[in-house]
Amino acid sequence: MFTEELKAFRRLGFRHVLLQALNFASVIASGLMIWKGLGLITNSESPIVVVLSGSMEPAFYRGDLLFLTNPAAERYHNGDITVYKVPGADIPIVHRVLETHDGKSRGSSPVVQRLLTKGDNNEVNDIELYRGLDYLERKHIVGKVRGFLPYIGYVTIAMNDFPQLKYALLGGLGLLALVQRE
């Protein structure tokens, strides 16, 4: 299957192999930079997230893709759906803001707020999820949900549950980039 490509590599020399490897590497690099750029524009460390649990039903279901922004100068209000990360936990949580307590703005942060959240489908608020904290601060918030796409997130869930799928996809893309010469 690869004899044609291997023959071509031997014939065309080392520079050509470097060029083809560059093709592959720059696809990955530009994907990474687009993600980082998106994070910079939205001021959010992870502007696109996947809903993993059913705690926000019927608004969001498991597998939905959420789009977030986190403008530093905007205050969040009751009813906003936010994604936050409690320090010490590595899974971000998508819940609705139940209470906000506004503070005076300090030098480094333009907006000072303390937030309490609760999932729509949960019985109680999130205090038990805060791992010792009594409230969330703005620095824990990854962003506020601005839009969503249903079902798309299942691709990410599948790739997390079956890592072979992830490697197969990456390997296939890599192979394609190495032998194509567009």
Next chain:
Amino acid sequence: SPPSPDRPPGPLSLPPLPGPREVVKVNNYSTTELKNACDDAVKRYLSRPELFQQNHQHTDVRLALGWLSVFVAGGTGLYGYKVEFEQSKPVVWSNFVRRTDRSFSRYMLLTFTQTLYSYFIEGDIVFVGKRKTFSKRIITERITLSSRTIPVSSSSSNSTPSSTITPPQYSLSLSYVRSTSANKSLLAKGKTQARAPYSRFFDAEGGMDADAFERWVGEVVEEGMGGLPASKES
């Protein structure tokens, strides 16, 4: 015009390489593959030791800029991964954002430079070569070849209802300068352009007729060098 007496040997005067040639096979329906195969053949043909020495500057600049931007992106990714992993306290935003900001703009600058270089400076060029020959005095030759694909075109004339379709063609442009070393005096200068349909060099299965293609390229180069010598070996 008759060629000057101290004209260095052109590619057609060289004997063909001994031994069997490997046949290049491409997908006939992809003009990209056809053009790439022709470009590769041009490079192979003209960088024979008796002919020109290829100047790899364009390729090297593209490789350097490209790999540099890959490393900048990789560094950004690694930094982002490490910084968040090490913090069990909330992420220190300002430092992360500033560093990411800077490397993001460095990446954009590199990509932008790459695009500009490739579009304006490199353009269609596929081969840049130089040769020094010694005959009475040192003669330096510089040759640059660019190529592009002329897509399928159909020309319909008003008188006849049917239209003639020309298959995709390979257009080769060449600029050639011959001077004494240190460019003291110009001996010859030429610019030629030729085009031929791909169907002339590729058979139905996509196998490339390298000899026919090299003969055609040789003719274009000889024309650019200033006419063919008096005795031509066929």
